[in-house]
Amino acid sequence: MIDALMANIIWMAFIVIGGVLISWSVHFVPVGGAPAAMAQATGIGTGTVQLAAGAGLTGLVSAGFMMNVTKDLPLILASGAVGAMIMIAVTMIVGTWVYVYGVGCVPSSAKVKVDPITKYRQDLYVSQGTEGHGLPTVSFVSGVIGGCLGGIGGALIYYSLIEVGITAGLSVGASTSVTGNELVGIAAMFAIGIFFVNAVIPSYNIGGTIEGFHDPKWKKWPKAVISSFIATIFCAIVAVIAISQLGGI
Amino acid sequence: MSAGGAGGGAKGGYPQQTIMAIGAVGGLAGIYLGHFMPPAFSFFGGLGAICAIVWGADAVRRVASYGLGTGVPSIGMIALGMGIVAALFGLSVGGIAGPIVSFIAAAVIGAIIGVLANKVIGMGIPIMEQAMVEIAGAGTLAIIGLSVVIAGEFTYGPVIENVVANGYIALIFIIGGMGILHPFNANLGPDEKQDRTLMLAVEKAAIAVVIAGFASSLHEGLMAAGLNIFIGLIIWAFAFMKYYGLVKRDAHAVVGTGLLPSAEELQ
Numbered sequence: 001m002i003d004a005l006m007a008n009i010i011w012m013a014f015i016v017i018g019g020v021l022i023s024w025s026v027h028f029v030p031v032g033g034a035p036a037a038m039a040q041a042t043g044i045g046t047g048t049v050q051l052a053a054g055a056g057l058t059g060l061v062s063a064g065f066m067m068n069v070t071k072d073l074p075l076i077l078a079s080g081a082v083g084a085m086i087m088i089a090v091t092m093i094v095g096t097w098v099y100v101y102g103v104g105c106v107p108s109s110a111k112v113k114v115d116p117i118t119k120y121r122q123d124l125y126v127s128q129g130t131e132g133h134g135l136p137t138v139s140f141v142s143g144v145i146g147g148c149l150g151g152i153g154g155a156l157i158y159y160s161l162i163e164v165g166i167t168a169g170l171s172v173g174a175s176t177s178v179t180g181n182e183l184v185g186i187a188a189m190f191a192i193g194i195f196f197v198n199a200v201i202p203s204y205n206i207g208g209t210i211e212g213f214h215d216p217k218w219k220k221w222p223k224a225v226i227s228s229f230i231a232t233i234f235c236a237i238v239a240v241i242a243i244s245q246l247g248g249i
Numbered sequence: 250m251s252a253g254g255a256g257g258g259a260k261g262g263y264p265q266q267t268i269m270a271i272g273a274v275g276g277l278a279g280i281y282l283g284h285f286m287p288p289a290f291s292f293f294g295g296l297g298a299i300c301a302i303v304w305g306a307d308a309v310r311r312v313a314s315y316g317l318g319t320g321v322p323s324i325g326m327i328a329l330g331m332g333i334v335a336a337l338f339g340l341s342v343g344g345i346a347g348p349i350v351s352f353i354a355a356a357v358i359g360a361i362i363g364v365l366a367n368k369v370i371g372m373g374i375p376i377m378e379q380a381m382v383e384i385a386g387a388g389t390l391a392i393i394g395l396s397v398v399i400a401g402e403f404t405y406g407p408v409i410e411n412v413v414a415n416g417y418i419a420l421i422f423i424i425g426g427m428g429i430l431h432p433f434n435a436n437l438g439p440d441e442k443q444d445r446t447l448m449l450a451v452e453k454a455a456i457a458v459v460i461a462g463f464a465s466s467l468h469e470g471l472m473a474a475g476l477n478i479f480i481g482l483i484i485w486a487f488a489f490m491k492y493y494g495l496v497k498r499d500a501h502a503v504v505g506t507g508l509l510p511s512a513e514e515l516q
Contacts, residue, residue, distance in 0.1 A: 050322075186413050193329075193333040195330070196326045204317065204370055207318035216266050227370055238338040238354060241342060
């Protein structure tokens with residue numbers, strides 16, 4: 001058990017880096033929660049976990065797809081990042097259409113007076129009794145950055161877990177049986193499990209809602225990153241042992 | 250935003266020790282019975298999963314009553330995230346003691362995350378550490394219990410082959426998570442009552458057993474799968490009627506609104 005951990009120490013370090021990236025990425029995603037679903041807060045109208053999971057899992061799928069054709073880590077990470085960015089960008093643009101043409105409100109932030117990117121005034125357009133609504137440009141850009149970081153993190157964890165399995169003597173080759181491939185299944189599930197743990201920890205840190213990197217709450221990220229760092233070390237140890245045991249069957 | 254509870258501890262109902270005992274002992278007993286009995290009796294794993302899910306729902310109820318700051322679903326997802334990591338680890342190293350090793354691993358990971366949430370992030374929920382341990386343990390037992398329904402045993406090799414490799418584990422992840430997070434999420438509010446919440450947990454867990462029963466037909470054959478689905482449906486019907494009764498008990502009034510008015514009536 002110990003030698004399995006020592007042999008995979010580099011992959012465990014990658015898993016921890018991936019977990020920390022996911023935790024940091026959540027702080028960039030403009031999460032509005034239930035108030036945003038009623039257009040009473042800036043951001044996308046659902047919870048952190050759903051958004052992070054959606055973007056991260058899309059990143060995982062696109063990274064896995066790239067692993068079909070190459071073993072080059074930068075390409076796999078780029079594929080994961082682009083997949084997650086597309087996912088989060090599509091969610092945000094469709095959300096903006098709904099807010100603008102359906103609800104009929106102007107995308108505006110209540111946390112800053114002017115949009116740091118476009119320099120447009122924000123406070124004039126915030127409806128009374130709300131904390132902003134829709135997705136102003138700065139939140140959109142922030143969300144895409146978050147998707148990029150989350151996708152890289154998810155892809156890094158998945159790639160590392162697959163490499164741990166290959167070290168243990170498993171193969172990722174295509175299987176024609178109905179039961180599928182053991183290594184791909186277990187690596188994907190561990191990646192998802194670690195992803196959820198690292199998506200929920202920062203969502204408690206930001207208290208459920210954040211507008212993006214211009215939000216004052218964004219400065220709290222070191223707390224979540226430290227927590228995720230410690231939690232992911234334990235998850236990585238457990239995951240590496242479980243996958244290494246798979247080689248003995 | 251303060252989604253969830255009113256900011257105080259959950260009140261009333263069965264003491265938490267009772268529920269904890271039902272969840273831990275019932276969950277482990279069901280898992281071991283399902284493992285040692287012939288494959289046709291794999292539904293015992295489902296009964297264990299029901300006990301574990303009820304326990305998890307009660308722990309979610311207690312911790313989410315303080316107000317998590319974000320939606321209740323997040324805590325169900327972290328439960329299953331910790332649970333899946335711990336469950337597969339325990340089964341891989343534990344052999345016949347697998348579920349117990351998983352349970353202990355889940356308790357350790359849960360305690361770490363609970364301490365981090367209170368000490369580093371500063372959530373300030375007094376029962377956070379204990380609740381995270383309970384939620385992680387319940388999530389782990391729910392995953393192993395439903396895996397036993399599908400695979401008929403909890404040995405690492407067969408579970409990997411029959412549950413993980415073909416992707417049923419993702420199904421278990423979501424339906425187990427639903428069973429733990431949905432009951433309090435659906436019932437929260439000032440009139441929330443423990444027996445109503447937990448009955449909804451039984452009902453959701455029974456649906457999980459039915460779905461796992463369908464999945465078990467691939468490996469265990471139609472007879473065992475049929476029995477799993479049948480047991481699940483019976484528990485579901487019982488729990489649903491009971492839950493409906495509790496909703497009527499707690500509601501101020503139950504009135505029929507009739508159909509939508511027609512165009513002439515609206516004139």
